[in-house]
Amino acid sequence: MADIRWGYAVNQWRNMEVDLVRKDQFESAFKVVSVCGFRAIEITDSAVGGPDMIPAFFGSAHKFMDFLNDCGLDCVCSLFSGLGGGSSTNRADHIRIAEFARPLAEFIAELGASCIVVRPMGAYPREAPVTAEKIKVAAECWSKVGKITRTAGIQTVVHPDFLCGVRDQTQVEQLLESSDPEAVGLAMDTAEFTIAGIDPAKFYAKHHSRIKHLHFKDATTADTLAEYKDPTAEVDYWPTPLVTAGAKRQIERWFYEMGTPGGLVDFPALLKLMKKHDFNGWVVVESDQSPHLEESVMLNGWYRKQVLSKV
Amino acid sequence: MAHSRRGSGKTSAGTGRARTHTNVQPSANRTEPKIKWSYMDHWTMRSARGWVAPQLGPKYADRFYKALVGVGFQGVDPFEFRLNALIQHFGSARKVEQFAQDRGIERFVNVFTCFYNDMSHVREVHDDIVRAFEAKLKLYEGITLDSFIVMPAARYWQVEPVTDEKIKLMAECWNRVGRKTREYGVKLTCHHEFYCGLHTREEVDKFYAWTDPDYVGLFLDTAQHLISGIDPTDLYVKYHDRVTGFHFKDTHYIDQRGDYRTPPDPERVAATTPRWFWEMGTAEGLVDFPKLVKALKNFNYSGWLTVEHDKADVGAGNYAESTCRAKWYIDNVLSRIYA
Numbered sequence: 001m002a003d004i005r006w007g008y009a010v011n012q013w014r015n016m017e018v019d020l021v022r023k024d025q026f027e028s029a030f031k032v033v034s035v036c037g038f039r040a041i042e043i044t045d046s047a048v049g050g051p052d053m054i055p056a057f058f059g060s061a062h063k064f065m066d067f068l069n070d071c072g073l074d075c076v077c078s079l080f081s082g083l084g085g086g087s088s089t090n091r092a093d094h095i096r097i098a099e100f101a102r103p104l105a106e107f108i109a110e111l112g113a114s115c116i117v118v119r120p121m122g123a124y125p126r127e128a129p130v131t132a133e134k135i136k137v138a139a140e141c142w143s144k145v146g147k148i149t150r151t152a153g154i155q156t157v158v159h160p161d162f163l164c165g166v167r168d169q170t171q172v173e174q175l176l177e178s179s180d181p182e183a184v185g186l187a188m189d190t191a192e193f194t195i196a197g198i199d200p201a202k203f204y205a206k207h208h209s210r211i212k213h214l215h216f217k218d219a220t221t222a223d224t225l226a227e228y229k230d231p232t233a234e235v236d237y238w239p240t241p242l243v244t245a246g247a248k249r250q251i252e253r254w255f256y257e258m259g260t261p262g263g264l265v266d267f268p269a270l271l272k273l274m275k276k277h278d279f280n281g282w283v284v285v286e287s288d289q290s291p292h293l294e295e296s297v298m299l300n301g302w303y304r305k306q307v308l309s310k311v
Numbered sequence: 312m313a314h315s316r317r318g319s320g321k322t323s324a325g326t327g328r329a330r331t332h333t334n335v336q337p338s339a340n341r342t343e344p345k346i347k348w349s350y351m352d353h354w355t356m357r358s359a360r361g362w363v364a365p366q367l368g369p370k371y372a373d374r375f376y377k378a379l380v381g382v383g384f385q386g387v388d389p390f391e392f393r394l395n396a397l398i399q400h401f402g403s404a405r406k407v408e409q410f411a412q413d414r415g416i417e418r419f420v421n422v423f424t425c426f427y428n429d430m431s432h433v434r435e436v437h438d439d440i441v442r443a444f445e446a447k448l449k450l451y452e453g454i455t456l457d458s459f460i461v462m463p464a465a466r467y468w469q470v471e472p473v474t475d476e477k478i479k480l481m482a483e484c485w486n487r488v489g490r491k492t493r494e495y496g497v498k499l500t501c502h503h504e505f506y507c508g509l510h511t512r513e514e515v516d517k518f519y520a521w522t523d524p525d526y527v528g529l530f531l532d533t534a535q536h537l538i539s540g541i542d543p544t545d546l547y548v549k550y551h552d553r554v555t556g557f558h559f560k561d562t563h564y565i566d567q568r569g570d571y572r573t574p575p576d577p578e579r580v581a582a583t584t585p586r587w588f589w590e591m592g593t594a595e596g597l598v599d600f601p602k603l604v605k606a607l608k609n610f611n612y613s614g615w616l617t618v619e620h621d622k623a624d625v626g627a628g629n630y631a632e633s634t635c636r637a638k639w640y641i642d643n644v645l646s647r648i649y650a
Binding site for chain 2: 301
């Protein structure tokens with residue numbers, strides 16, 4: 001029987017350096033997520049942070065959990081991490097990346113998390129040409145990482161996005177086939193897949209056994225112009241990289257709330273399949289690129305309660 | 312470089328301590344709820360034009376009602392001018408209500424009325440006021456409303472000196488209006504802004520002594536009364552049989568310098584603060600909401616309560632965040648006392 005738990009990603013609260021750094025900002029974000037019906041948060045290296053930042057902000061992991069619980073949330077469900085840098089397509093980096101993941105996995109296990117989410121390859125323009133051999137090397141990296149995080153009870157999941165070196169269906173399937181199914185799961189992001197031309201429901205039906213984690217957000221436009229190849233489709237920035245793809249055709253937002261008019265993702269169809277295949281894990285709803293986070297969480301809460309709960 | 316698009320901060324090893332997670336749950340042993348929560352519409356939302364009201368068009372109203380349902384509100388209390396704008400979009404009050412109901416709102420509960428001559432201490436305007444309410448009743452035919460909310464007196468500086476004779480004229484006016492609205496099944500209920508001509512406890516007591524309980528109710532605004540130095544729970548206990556509803560909102564200030572007499576509009580230009588009103592749950596909040604909710608429980612209050620955020624966007628605030636914070640306070644604090 002399916003056990004679908006609903007979390008919310010807090011990455012969008014950390015767009016600017018002054019965001020999500022004070023206790024009142026954490027409290028507001030966590031309470032907004034909680035009151036709209038979500039039980040956990042997905043954190044990132046820079047949004048809340050890992051074992052170097054959480055004790056610095058809150059005193060200890062224990063005190064952080066007290067704070068989180070007092071805001072009405074159960075736990076951290078997952079960490080999206082860059083694992084300290086390095087390249088999955090460079091074998092020389094693999095051991096360092098994997099060893100970096102070890103303490104992270106141990107730390108987030110104490111926060112109640114079940115997954116560490118990673119980008120399987122760097123941005124496409126930097127990785128091109130993306131060959132089968134390159135994907136195989138990346139798969140080796142994530143298999144190593146996954147074996148290590150499993151020792152802490154944490155599932156490693158790769159999260160392809162539409163600007164990433166691994167982005168289309170063939171590439172994602174190659175990555176899955178080349179990686180250890182025991183060690184590496186897939187985090188399927190409905191909007192990223194849709195923009196990259198992959199139908200999330202069809203993909204789920206085919207690969208449900210590998211999909212351990214989901215990101216739910218909508219998209220209204222697909223990348224039909226190969227904008228992912230633009231050398232500046234993604235610009236390095238801090239605290240979070242800037243997605244500039246689509247600027248030439250005035251795309252301000254790629255990502256939208258579930259239920260947005262014109263949205264391309266068929267969430268009910270996907271959820272039906274998840275129930276059919278007894279999905280057991282977290283669905284993390286996201287508000288990437290939202291101009292008004294609190295309203296976005298409310299709208300996603302509405303969609304979950306009024307539409308998805310009836311599936 | 313396999314950095315995350317969610318941020319590429321460097322992390323280092325560290326250890327935490329094991330703990331047992333506390334699973335925060337809604338109050339146990341829940342029975343049929345006595346309370347439903349409505350939301351007073353002051354909402355503004357982001358658009359390509361900047362901040363706009365939901366009345367700009369159906370796509371904005373769609374977001375507004377969904378957002379309220381998403382965070383758990385069941386009803387909406389519209390301002391009259393806001394509801395009227397939506398009637399222009401949709402054609403009738405019933406069609407507006409249906410639009411909201413299609414998104415999960417149960418119904419519109421109270422309408423905060425405007426567009427009548429508020430010099431209710433002047434007898435010569437009373438006929439016009441009654442006629443204005445007859446027009447409102449006609450406009451809102453087809454939907455079920457609990458009440459029309461009015462500020463029962465003009466601004467204090469427009470009324471003072473506030474004499475017994477003026478208070479009696481106000482009472483006479485609202486008795487007439489209340490008798491008329493009751494013919495249509497709608498209550499007439501009075502909301503005392505801190506700057507209204509019925510400001511002090513003595514003035515308020517006289518007004519309710521001179522109005523007919525069958526026709527004139529009290530709509531108790533927690534912040535407005537406290538700013539005037541009136542404890543909202545004490546007021547509720549005294550008038551519990553006349554209270555038809557509440558605005559639950561907080562304040563960080565009590566008027567100690569006569570702000571209520573400031574022309575033209577003390578809510579916007581008084582010296583003490585540019586922002587009088589806050590959502591429930593802020594550290595500086597002065598209203599004792601648990602005390603009030605315990606009183607509601609003692610009197611077995613049953614029905615709608617309304618959350619209001621009035622000028623939440625003064626400074627850096629926004630309605631969505633204030634609304635989520637207030638509803639969080641309801642779900643995690645007040646509902647555990649009485650729900």
